[in-house]
Amino acid sequence: DQQVKQNSPSLSVQEGRISILNCDYTNSMFDYFLWYKKYPAEGPTFLISISSIKDKNEDGRFTVFLNKSAKHLSLHIVPSQPGDSAVYFCAATYSGAGSYQLTFGKGTKLSVIP
Amino acid sequence: NAGVTQTPKFRILKIGQSMTLQCTQDMNHNYMYWYRQDPGMGLKLIYYSVGAGITDKGEVPNGYNVSRSTTEDFPLRLELAAPSQTSVYFCASSEGYGYTFGSGTRLTVV
Numbered sequence: 030d031q032q033v034k035q036n037s038p039s040l041s042v043q044e045g046r047i048s049i050l051n052c053d054y055t056n057s058m059f060d061y062f063l064w065y066k067k068y069p070a071e072g073p074t075f076l077i078s079i080s081s082i083k084d085k086n087e088d089g090r091f092t093v094f095l096n097k098s099a100k101h102l103s104l105h106i107v108p109s110q111p112g113d114s115a116v117y118f119c120a121a122t123y124s125g126a127g128s129y130q131l132t133f134g135k136g137t138k139l140s141v142i143p
Numbered sequence: 144n145a146g147v148t149q150t151p152k153f154r155i156l157k158i159g160q161s162m163t164l165q166c167t168q169d170m171n172h173n174y175m176y177w178y179r180q181d182p183g184m185g186l187k188l189i190y191y192s193v194g195a196g197i198t199d200k201g202e203v204p205n206g207y208n209v210s211r212s213t214t215e216d217f218p219l220r221l222e223l224a225a226p227s228q229t230s231v232y233f234c235a236s237s238e239g240y241g242y243t244f245g246s247g248t249r250l251t252v253v
Binding site for chain 1: 147176186187233240243246
Protein backbone atom coordinates (compact mmCIF):
# COMPACT_ATOMS: atom_id res chain seq x y z
CA ASP A 30 0.00 0.00 0.00
CA GLN A 31 1.63 3.20 -1.22
CA GLN A 32 1.41 5.87 1.44
CA VAL A 33 3.08 8.55 -0.70
CA LYS A 34 1.98 8.78 -4.31
CA GLN A 35 3.45 10.69 -7.21
CA ASN A 36 1.07 9.85 -10.01
CA SER A 37 2.96 11.56 -12.82
CA PRO A 38 6.07 9.56 -13.79
CA SER A 39 7.29 12.38 -16.02
CA LEU A 40 6.76 16.06 -16.84
CA SER A 41 8.16 18.25 -19.62
CA VAL A 42 8.28 22.02 -19.31
CA GLN A 43 9.74 24.80 -21.42
CA GLU A 44 12.62 26.78 -19.95
CA GLY A 45 11.38 29.88 -18.13
CA ARG A 46 7.90 28.47 -17.46
CA ILE A 47 6.54 27.09 -14.19
CA SER A 48 7.02 23.42 -13.24
CA ILE A 49 4.43 21.95 -10.89
CA LEU A 50 5.11 18.55 -9.36
CA ASN A 51 2.37 16.89 -7.34
CA CYS A 52 2.31 14.46 -4.45
CA ASP A 53 -0.53 12.83 -2.49
CA TYR A 54 -0.36 10.97 0.80
CA THR A 55 -2.72 8.63 2.60
CA ASN A 56 -1.32 8.40 6.13
CA SER A 57 -3.00 11.00 8.37
CA MET A 58 -0.12 10.72 10.85
CA PHE A 59 2.34 12.33 8.43
CA ASP A 60 3.17 15.83 9.59
CA TYR A 61 6.41 16.73 7.83
CA PHE A 62 7.07 16.65 4.11
CA LEU A 63 10.16 16.98 1.97
CA TRP A 64 11.24 17.12 -1.64
CA TYR A 65 14.47 15.57 -2.87
CA LYS A 66 16.11 16.01 -6.26
CA LYS A 67 18.13 13.28 -7.94
CA TYR A 68 20.46 13.44 -10.92
CA PRO A 69 21.53 10.24 -12.73
CA ALA A 70 24.30 8.28 -11.02
CA GLU A 71 24.07 10.46 -7.91
CA GLY A 72 22.29 10.16 -4.60
CA PRO A 73 19.20 12.28 -3.89
CA THR A 74 19.79 15.75 -2.45
CA PHE A 75 17.46 17.56 -0.08
CA LEU A 76 15.62 20.44 -1.74
CA ILE A 77 12.89 21.90 0.47
CA SER A 78 10.56 20.86 3.28
CA ILE A 79 7.34 21.90 4.98
CA SER A 80 5.76 21.21 8.34
CA SER A 81 2.04 20.52 8.65
CA ILE A 82 1.64 23.71 10.68
CA LYS A 83 2.33 25.69 7.50
CA ASP A 84 0.68 25.71 4.11
CA LYS A 85 3.54 27.24 2.13
CA ASN A 86 7.32 27.38 2.23
CA GLU A 87 9.58 29.23 -0.21
CA ASP A 88 13.26 28.95 -1.00
CA GLY A 89 14.34 30.99 -3.99
CA ARG A 90 12.76 29.55 -7.14
CA PHE A 91 11.23 26.64 -5.20
CA THR A 92 7.93 26.78 -3.32
CA VAL A 93 6.13 23.91 -1.65
CA PHE A 94 2.40 24.11 -0.95
CA LEU A 95 0.58 21.83 1.49
CA ASN A 96 -3.17 21.17 1.50
CA LYS A 97 -3.77 19.05 4.60
CA SER A 98 -7.48 18.54 4.04
CA ALA A 99 -6.77 17.09 0.59
CA LYS A 100 -3.60 15.30 1.76
CA HIS A 101 -1.83 16.90 -1.16
CA LEU A 102 1.38 18.83 -1.65
CA SER A 103 2.99 20.37 -4.68
CA LEU A 104 6.40 21.73 -5.62
CA HIS A 105 6.50 24.81 -7.84
CA ILE A 106 9.68 25.77 -9.68
CA VAL A 107 9.65 29.26 -11.18
CA PRO A 108 11.27 29.94 -13.57
CA SER A 109 12.31 26.46 -14.67
CA GLN A 110 15.88 26.03 -15.87
CA PRO A 111 17.55 23.22 -17.84
CA GLY A 112 19.62 22.38 -14.76
CA ASP A 113 16.38 21.53 -12.95
CA SER A 114 16.02 18.45 -15.16
CA ALA A 115 16.13 15.58 -12.66
CA VAL A 116 13.94 13.10 -10.81
CA TYR A 117 12.04 14.67 -7.90
CA PHE A 118 11.00 12.55 -4.94
CA CYS A 119 8.33 13.53 -2.47
CA ALA A 120 8.86 12.17 1.07
CA ALA A 121 6.80 12.22 4.24
CA THR A 122 7.23 11.33 7.88
CA TYR A 123 5.63 11.38 11.30
CA SER A 124 7.74 13.60 13.54
CA GLY A 125 6.79 11.61 16.63
CA ALA A 126 8.57 8.49 15.35
CA GLY A 127 11.88 9.77 16.69
CA SER A 128 14.15 8.25 14.07
CA TYR A 129 13.66 10.59 11.07
CA GLN A 130 12.50 7.71 8.87
CA LEU A 131 11.09 8.89 5.55
CA THR A 132 8.52 7.31 3.24
CA PHE A 133 9.27 8.16 -0.39
CA GLY A 134 7.11 8.37 -3.48
CA LYS A 135 8.15 6.80 -6.78
CA GLY A 136 9.45 10.06 -8.21
CA THR A 137 8.63 12.35 -11.13
CA LYS A 138 11.16 12.89 -13.89
CA LEU A 139 11.22 16.56 -14.85
CA SER A 140 12.63 17.57 -18.23
CA VAL A 141 13.14 21.29 -18.83
CA ILE A 142 13.41 21.99 -22.54
CA PRO A 143 15.69 24.89 -23.57
CA ASN B 144 34.29 17.40 2.91
CA ALA B 145 33.48 13.87 1.69
CA GLY B 146 29.97 13.56 3.20
CA VAL B 147 28.70 10.00 2.74
CA THR B 148 30.95 7.56 0.89
CA GLN B 149 29.69 4.26 -0.49
CA THR B 150 31.80 1.45 -1.91
CA PRO B 151 31.73 -0.28 -4.30
CA LYS B 152 29.86 1.73 -6.95
CA PHE B 153 29.03 -1.36 -9.02
CA ARG B 154 29.01 -5.07 -8.28
CA ILE B 155 27.80 -8.25 -9.97
CA LEU B 156 27.11 -11.17 -7.65
CA LYS B 157 26.16 -14.75 -8.37
CA ILE B 158 23.14 -16.25 -6.64
CA GLY B 159 24.09 -17.47 -3.19
CA GLN B 160 27.21 -15.31 -2.84
CA SER B 161 27.59 -12.83 -0.02
CA MET B 162 28.97 -9.32 0.13
CA THR B 163 29.16 -6.21 2.28
CA LEU B 164 28.23 -2.75 1.03
CA GLN B 165 30.34 -0.18 2.82
CA CYS B 166 29.10 3.21 4.01
CA THR B 167 31.11 5.87 5.84
CA GLN B 168 30.14 9.40 6.85
CA ASP B 169 32.37 12.18 8.15
CA MET B 170 29.71 14.57 9.49
CA ASN B 171 29.40 12.97 12.94
CA HIS B 172 25.70 12.27 12.31
CA ASN B 173 23.98 9.95 14.75
CA TYR B 174 21.34 8.70 12.31
CA MET B 175 22.20 6.47 9.36
CA TYR B 176 19.99 4.61 6.88
CA TRP B 177 20.09 2.09 4.08
CA TYR B 178 17.54 2.41 1.26
CA ARG B 179 17.09 0.45 -1.94
CA GLN B 180 15.63 1.79 -5.15
CA ASP B 181 14.17 -0.58 -7.70
CA PRO B 182 13.48 0.64 -11.27
CA GLY B 183 10.46 2.95 -11.38
CA MET B 184 10.01 2.74 -7.65
CA GLY B 185 10.67 4.99 -4.72
CA LEU B 186 13.29 4.42 -2.08
CA LYS B 187 12.42 1.74 0.47
CA LEU B 188 14.05 1.65 3.90
CA ILE B 189 16.02 -1.53 4.66
CA TYR B 190 17.62 -0.75 8.04
CA TYR B 191 18.42 2.31 10.08
CA SER B 192 20.54 3.25 13.08
CA VAL B 193 20.03 6.00 15.67
CA GLY B 194 23.55 5.74 17.01
CA ALA B 195 26.54 3.47 17.48
CA GLY B 196 25.41 0.04 18.66
CA ILE B 197 21.73 0.62 17.88
CA THR B 198 20.06 -0.63 14.72
CA ASP B 199 16.50 -1.43 13.70
CA LYS B 200 14.58 -2.88 10.78
CA GLY B 201 12.92 -0.78 8.15
CA GLU B 202 10.27 -1.72 5.60
CA VAL B 203 12.23 -4.37 3.64
CA PRO B 204 14.89 -5.97 5.93
CA ASN B 205 14.66 -9.60 4.80
CA GLY B 206 17.93 -10.91 3.34
CA TYR B 207 20.05 -8.17 4.88
CA ASN B 208 21.97 -7.49 8.08
CA VAL B 209 23.65 -4.39 9.47
CA SER B 210 25.98 -3.37 12.24
CA ARG B 211 26.97 0.01 13.69
CA SER B 212 30.13 -0.32 15.75
CA THR B 213 31.21 3.32 15.20
CA THR B 214 29.43 6.59 14.48
CA GLU B 215 31.11 6.78 11.07
CA ASP B 216 30.44 3.33 9.58
CA PHE B 217 27.21 1.52 8.73
CA PRO B 218 27.89 -1.55 6.55
CA LEU B 219 25.07 -3.56 4.93
CA ARG B 220 25.57 -7.31 4.61
CA LEU B 221 23.91 -9.60 2.04
CA GLU B 222 24.39 -13.20 3.13
CA LEU B 223 22.80 -15.27 0.32
CA ALA B 224 22.31 -13.07 -2.71
CA ALA B 225 19.07 -13.54 -4.67
CA PRO B 226 17.93 -11.99 -7.98
CA SER B 227 15.29 -10.02 -6.04
CA GLN B 228 18.14 -8.09 -4.42
CA THR B 229 19.18 -6.59 -7.75
CA SER B 230 18.78 -2.88 -7.04
CA VAL B 231 20.53 0.42 -6.38
CA TYR B 232 21.43 0.81 -2.74
CA PHE B 233 21.73 4.20 -1.07
CA CYS B 234 23.23 4.94 2.31
CA ALA B 235 22.33 8.20 4.05
CA SER B 236 23.07 10.02 7.27
CA SER B 237 21.29 12.84 9.08
CA GLU B 238 20.76 14.80 12.23
CA GLY B 239 17.25 15.65 11.08
CA TYR B 240 15.05 15.11 8.07
CA GLY B 241 17.46 16.58 5.55
CA TYR B 242 19.41 13.48 4.67
CA THR B 243 22.85 13.43 3.04
CA PHE B 244 22.94 10.51 0.63
CA GLY B 245 25.87 8.65 -0.83
CA SER B 246 26.10 8.20 -4.59
CA GLY B 247 24.81 4.63 -4.46
CA THR B 248 25.89 1.05 -5.18
CA ARG B 249 24.39 -0.63 -8.23
CA LEU B 250 24.12 -4.35 -7.47
CA THR B 251 23.17 -7.04 -9.98
CA VAL B 252 22.56 -10.63 -8.86
CA VAL B 253 22.75 -13.20 -11.66
